[in-house]
Amino acid sequence: MDADHARLVVAAQDGDRRAREELVSAYLPLLYNIVGRALSGHVDVDDVVQETLLRAMRDLPALRTPESLRSWLVSITLRQITTYWQRQRAREDRTTLIDEALAVPDAGAPLEDATILRLRLSDERGQAVEAGRWLDAEHRVLLSLWWQECAGLLTRQDIADATGLSVAHTGVRLQRMREQLELSRTIVAALAADPRCPGLNGTVAGWDGVPASVWRKRIARHTRGCPTCAATATDRVPAELLLLSVAPLAVPATLLAALTAKGLLSGTATAAGMTAAGGGGLLGKFHALTAHPVAALATGGVLVAGTATYVAWPEPEHRVPGVTASPTSGPSTSGPSATAPPASGPSALPAVVPLGARSLESVDQPGRFVTYAGDFAVLGSGEQARRRGTFTVVKGLADSRCVTFRAADGRYLRHNYLRLRLSTDDGSRLFREDATFCPRPGAVDGSVTLRAHNYPGSALRPRDGGIRLDGFNGTRTFTGQASFLVRGPAT
Structure with a gap:
């Protein structure tokens, strides 16, 4: 942990409100990404993050070792995730995995889907993110922590301290999670194959399309013994490289506003924290993520792994195309009624869809x-x-x-x-x-x-x-x- 943050902890423990706000601002992106990935972007992510920070600031005076703040915050975050899951199960009187227990509302795409859509550089990247939804609940939490470790935002020691395990035991658990993740990547790729393996079609007959452990096990029994489905795993990019090239989840303005209303943030502290990229530290790592050699694929690079070449998909353009629909009722090959920008693709004609x-x-x-x-x-x-x-x-x-x-x-x-x-x-x-x-x-x-x-x-x-x-x-x-x-x- 940065020495500056240790000094902020001491100041916050002495009642310095500004120091407390700076700590919240500095660690909010990390905690939001851990919760957001673990809950797959459920609508309650903001509530869990708020509860985590409220509890952390309430208990901050009891923290004896300021230099351990990061792992301490992560451990509180993990407890809040577990508490949330327990409440959900008790409320719905269900014992199924979190994959089945949480229904994402139709009011907006899940955070994972939004990330895939905006930053999906290849089919493999989208499949790697989607595979996370097939993990058991505890492995999904480990994936969210490993994701931050790959990005350089957590160390293996941080994860071990947060989970109360030794570094060696933490490594074993992460390896088990990675094995389940690779199995899930194979499942996602096999399900997405076109045409799909006929044998797999028979295996998933009656499946409702919702990732669940029972279906993961059934599908895995098929894919392990099926040469067609197993072929989807050949020449695959390592998961850590794919996860690195997915940008971190952005903290929404609504959460910032809620934290400000609760007194955990001020406009000044928020602005200072969110512009801290140039000054190093935790926030700087988040913003510098795009400068990583693998993350730089988003600018149009090419990653070569073994004998396979993976071409990056560019970022979406943040502008509305200046193309006008034609109000004419003639055939599509007739001239447009409004001008369009010069064609940049293979066609030399403007793009027109007549009304x-x-x-x-x-x-x-x-x-x-x-x-x-x-x-x-x-x-x-x-x-x-x-x-x-x-x-x-x-x-x-x-x-x-x-x-x-x-x-x-x-x-x-x-x-x-x-x-x-x-x-x-x-x-x-x-x-x-x-x-x-x-x-x-x-x-x-x-x-x-x-x-x-x-x-x-x-x-x-x-x-x-x-x-x-x-x-x-x-x-x-x-x-x-x-x-x-x-x-x-x-x-």
Whole structure:
């Protein structure tokens, strides 16, 4: 721990409120990331973090060794996570694992999903984060601690002190967690394979899609003995490298406001702590994470591990594309009614999706159209699929320069948990953002890619039997898969 922080502890114990606020500001990102990863971004993360800091500041005068503050805070955090889980189980009178006990509300994407969506540099990175949801509860906590160790924010000794174990025993537990994580990565990759192994389809018959230990064990029995599923684990990037390239969770403004209201932070202390990157220390490590050789992949680097090459996916652009939907009802190849920026992709024509009744034909899979099965969008072939997949294109609900697709039953296409689906307009800003897509030039003249309005660095493309929102990597392969020809309704 930094000597400055030890001095702050002594000052805070003597009643210095400013010192206490600086400590809270300095360690808030670390504690928030531990809780956020352990609870997989559940809506109650903020509450657990607040309770942790309140208890820590209440008990701070009893801390005898100021230099052990970091491990002491982590140990309090772990106890609060355990207490939270116990309350949840008691409230719901259930003994299932936390994976099943916690339901993420539909009001917004989980933090993990948001991180995957914004910073997903490769399929493997997304799969590594997703694999964490398959871990047992205790292993998920260990993963959140190991994640911070990989980032240089905790030491092995810190973890050992926080968990009350020896360094050697801590190493054994972390190794067991890593083995379960690698097993879970294989499961996630096998489930995402297209086409999926027929034997695996039989194994998961009746599964509700929620990660749980009982299904992890069943699927693992299949993958261990299946050459097809086991092949997904070959030439895999080590998990620690993938986790390093995922940016830390940002502390939300709502939590900062709540802590300020409770007297744990002041505007001055918050500003000072959040701008401490240049001065070293714990916060500096968080902000310097992007300078790590592996984390620098986010700027477009290439990681070579063994014989496999992994190309980085760029960060989403933090701007709204200046592309306007055409109000004309003519065919998609007609001239646009509004100007668009010069095409930067393979197509030399502006990206236009005319308003009115339209269907979307895949460029990569000619003859197959965006349609839906139940609530989820899929690709279908034939006139019936095209008729079912004829949507009314209207001006974007969140931006009139973009477009929104309305189905015949009045529902709208929106991205939700990375998947394209049909949903009823609930009147929320989130819904309007999720249901707005901005066209960009596609792989061939007259085609378009559809970027999410709220994640303009990500585009819709068919994958895993559905249509998903993936980080755009700029390659011709991705552009082809994400390109659609705008057609009129079936005659």
